[in-house]
Structures are given as C-alpha cells and as structure tokens.
Amino acid sequence: MASADPIDIFEASPTELGIVWSDGHRSVYTLHHLRTLCPCASCNDLRAKFGPLLINKETIRLKGLEPVGRYALQFLWSDGHQTGIYGWEFLRYVCPCEECAKRAAAK
C-alpha cells in the first residue's frame, strides 16, 4: 500500500478529528472511534481479554496531539490515557469513509 502523509490535521468538530492526506484523501474520524481503537499495549491487552473498549461517547475528548517523529501522532485523551501512538498507516487504514470501507471489504 502506498503510504501517504498528513498535510493537515484539524478539529472537524468538538467530537471529530480530520486529516487531509498528501494524496488528496480526506478522513474524518470520530474521537470515540479513535479512542476505542487505541493501539497501545495496554489497550490491546484489554481488548484481547474483554473485547471492545468501553469508552464514554459523550465525554471523550482530545486534550492534545504530540507528533512522534515523522510517522505518527500521540493522542492525549480527556480520560487521562495517552500511551497510544497512532501511525500514519494505521490512521489511514482505519479511515471510516465509504471509499476506504469499500477497499477494506474488497480485500
């Protein structure tokens, strides 16, 4: 898969994060969706043991984003969780738009 880099990362709404990619693609994620997908070791562990993470949709917010090298973002969540490093490839992979969902389903 060709890798694209974000050229813009923006707050699409108080509960959504948007990314514009270098290939022109545009992704809008709900924060709740991204939080439940947190790729850190402890969340992976919780999901393996208990299934999908139970995150409060109403209250989860983003407190900040920290760049990690040139390949990822660290998400600082309002619930105090901040060990998740979201790589570009991962973020693009979980893009919830129709086009990407189709591509994922075709695989």
Ligand SMILES: [Zn+2]
């Ligand atoms: Zn996590």
Ligand SMILES: [Zn+2]
């Ligand atoms: Zn997409």
